[in-house]
Amino acid sequence: MTRSRACAGLPNTKRDDIMRAMKASDLFKTYYPFSDKFKNRFWSNTKRSGSGCLEWQKFVYPSGYGAASINKHSIRAHRLAYMISRNSDPGDLFVCHSCDNPKCVEPSHLFLGTHTDNRRDCAAKGRTHRPIGALHGMAKLTADNVSEIRSRYASGETQLRLSIVFNVSNQQISRIVNFKTWRD
């Protein structure tokens, strides 16, 4: 089983991933809503690169991911960046990079992927589903994306989950699965 470097890190067992996710969720519960002081301290450890990425300047895990340390808890910096910027807990989802830069914590370069995507390359998915598009409510989906959404919906994934994974609105997912757009 292989997984994108930018999605889950290497090497990493499934168990490790679950442990991390649990810790991150606990951390979210403890610190949410994040204070301005908390956020400012986090962002002060970053630096904008020439490529547009916002790179973590503190400790970096051997896997290449930035590591933020909070009261003896260690958390992947990009995961915390996602929590802070979106005010939401990714739960059991992975926070993936559209830019393929594991040190990057730029919110618009981060998107969510699921365990069920483990045979897929999350980085490639990110290039298809630019998170910035979703922020403007006009994310572009390819015909392939649309058929994937329909088949995953038919296999039991919820519209909410699909809207998160594909970074588009619930309404857009609803229109797609109800065949109100992309007639083919």
Ligand SMILES: [Zn+2]
């Ligand atoms: Zn980036």
